[in-house]
Amino acid sequence: MKKRVVITGAGTINALGHDVPSTLAAMREGRCGIGPLDIPDVDRLSVQIGAQVKGFEAEGIFNRQQMSLYDRFTQFTLVAAREAIAQAGLEFHGDLAAQSGVVLGNSGGGMTTLDANYRSVYEEGKNRVHPFVVPKLMNNAAASHVSMEFNLKGPSFTVASACASSNHAMAQAFQMVQSGMSPVMITGGSESMLCFGGVKAWEGLRVMTKDTCRPFSANRNGMVQGEGAGVFVFEEMEHAKRRGAEIMAEVAGFAMSSDAADIVMPSKQGAARAISGALANAGLNPSDVCYINAHGTGTAANDKTECAAVADVFGSHADHLMISSTKAMHGHCIGGTGAVELLACIMALRDGIIAPTIGYEEPDPECALDVVPNEAREVRVDAALSNAFAFGGLNAVLALRRV
Template sequence: MKRVVITGAGTINSLGHSVTATLEAMREGRCGIGELETRDVERLQVRIGGQVRDYDAETHFNRQQIALYDRFTQFTLLSARQAIEQSGLSFAGELAAKTGVVLGTAGGGVQTWDENYRAVYEEGKNRVHPFVVPKLMNNAAASHVSMEYNLKGPTYTVATACSSSNHAMGQAFHMIRSGMSPVMITGGSESMLCFGGVKAWEGLRVMSKDACRPFSLGRNGMVQGEGAGVFVFEEYEHAKKRGADILAEVVGFAMTSDAADIVMPSKQGAARTIAAALEDARVSPEAVGYINAHGTGTAANDKTECAAVADVFGHHADNLMISSTKSMHGHVIGGTGAIELLACVMAVRDGVIAPTIGYEEPDPECALDVVPNQAREAKVDVVVSNAFAFGGLNAVLALRRAS
C-alpha cells in the first residue's frame, strides 16, 4: 500500500485566520471563545461561542460569489487556498483528473437555512433566492473547491455529526493508500453560530453558558465554535519526487459504530476505534505520545473517553499526554476534527503539545495527563486524533513524524 503524507494545511477559526496564527494561539493557550455577535442574541440562553472575528466576506469574495457561498463554504475555500498554496501543487492533466475533494460537515449551509426560514416564516416573503438550494447543500463546499482548482477526481461530502472531518480525512487517506488518487484535498467546515443553530443545540441541554473546561471537575458542558480546516494529503513518493515539504505522515485510520445510543458515548466503541487505528497504523500503544481528545467538556464524554484510553493503553496511559483544544476554539461540530488535526501536526513537527485550557480541578474519573492550561514542549513520534459523534459514529486518525 502507498504511504500518505500531508503537504499543505489551511484554516480559519476563532483562534486565527491562518495555520500560523492558530498554532501561535494554541502555544499561548489563548481562548477564542467569547460573547456571540449574532442576530437576536438576547433571545438565546447560551450566548458564547468560538466565533470567527474580524471577518468580512467582501474582502475575499465578490457579490456573485457571496450569493452562492454560505459561510461554511467561504471558510472552506479560504482554508483550501492556504493549503494548496503551501503544497505548491497546481492541477492539470492526469493529476487534475485523479485529484478529488472529501470534506466533512454536519449541517452544511445552516446560516442560509436560518436566513431563509426568517424570510419565509417571520417576514412573510413568498420567494427566496434561486440559489438557496445550491448554497445550503452539504456538498457545496466540496463542489466549489473542485471547481476552483480543476479537481476532477472523487469528490463528495461526509456528514457524521462531530466525526465528519475525521471520517472525510480517513476516506481521503484510504483513496491515496489504495492507489486510487495521488492527491486529495480533505478536511471539514462548519458554521452554525446563528440564532437557529444555537437554539437547536440549547435544546440538548449539553451547552455551557460560561466556558469549555474539558476533563476539569465541575465542567458544565460544551461550547460551539465555527471555522474550517483543510489539508493536502499526498502519496509519499509523489511528494518526495517533487521535493515537497512534508508536514506529517498519516499512518492509520479506523471507524466504528457503537450501535447503542443516539447521544450517549460508549467506552467500548471508543476503545475499539482507537485500538483499530493503532492496528491499522502498525504501531504499538507504547509508541503513542499524544492524543488530541474529542474532549467536549461534557461530563459524559470526558469520563467515557478517558476510560477508553485507559483500556487501550493500560499502564502506558500514565505516560500519555492528552488534551482538548476545544477548550480554546470550541466544538466546531463537523469541522472540529480538521482544526484539531493542526494540533497533531504541531505535536509531531514542532514538538509542542497544545494545552487543555480552563482546567481548574482534577476529576478522579479523568485521571490522565491532560496538559492543563499551558502548552508543553515534548518530542513525540506518533499521535492520535479522536472523534466520537452523536449517533455513535467514531473515527480515529493516527499520524507519525515525517521521515
C-alpha cells in the same frame, strides 16, 4: 502495495486565527477564542457565548456573484483550501487533475443560509427566496466549489457524520491515496452553525455551558459551539518527494466504529474499538504513541467515557500519555472539529509542542490522565492520535507519525 500518505499543505480559519500560523501560535499560548456571540436575536438565547470567527470580511475575499453562491461554511472552506494548496505548491492539470479530488466533512450544511431564509419566509412573510438557496445550503456545496476552483476532477464528495464528519472524510481521503486511486486528495471539514437557529437547536440538548469550556476538569459544565474550517493536502509520499514538497506529517492509519447503542450517549467500548483499531491499522504499539488530541467536549458523558476508553486501550502506558482537548480554545466546530484539531497533532509531531487543555481547574478522579493542563509543553512526539466521537455513536480515530 499500499502507498504511504503524507500531509504537504494545511489551511484553516477558526476562532483562534484566520490561518495556520496564527492558529498554532494561539494554541501554543493557550489562548481562548470563546466570547460573546455577535448574531441577530442573541438576547433570545439562553446560551450567548461561542467560539466565533471574528474580523472575517467575506466581501473583501469573494466577488458579488460568489457571495450569492457561498454560505459561510463554504467561504471558510475556500479560505482554508487556498492556504493549504498554496503551501503544498500544487497546480492541478492533466492526469493529476483527473485523478485528484476532494472529500470534506460537514454536519449542518448552510445553516446561516437556512436560518436567514426561514426568517425571510416565516417572520417577514416573503413568498419568494433567492434561486440559489438550494445550491448554497446543500452539504456538498463546499466540496463542489473547491473542486471547481482548483480543477479537481477525481473523487469528490461530502461526509456527514455529526462531530466525526471531518475524521471520517480524512479517513476516506487517506484510503484513496493509500490505495493508489488518487495521488493527491484535498480533505478536512468545515462548519458554521453559529446562527440563531443553530444555537437554539443545541440549547435543547442541555449540554451547553453558559460560561466557558473546561474539558476534563471536575467543575466542567458543558460544551461551547465553535465554527471554522481545516483543510489539508494528503499526498502520496513518493509523489511529494519527487517534487520536493515539504512534508508536515505522515498519516499512518485510521479506524472507525459504531457504538450501535444510543443516539447521544457515548460508549466506552465503541471508542476503545476505534482507538485500538487505529493503532493496529497504523502498525503502532500503544507505547509508540505520546500524544492524543482528545474529542474532549467538556461534558461529563464524553470526558469520562473517553478517558476510560484510553485507559483500557493503553493500559499501563496511559500513565505516560499526554491527552489534551483544544476545544476549550476554539470551541466545538461540530462537523469541522476534527479538521481544526488535526492542526494540534501536526504541531506536536512537527514542532514538538503539545497544545494544552485550558480552563482546567479541578482534577477529576474519573479523568486521571495527563491532560496537559493550561500550559503548552515541549516534548518530542513520534506518533499521535486524533479522536472524534459523534452523536449517533459514530467514532473515527486518525493515527499520525512524525516524518
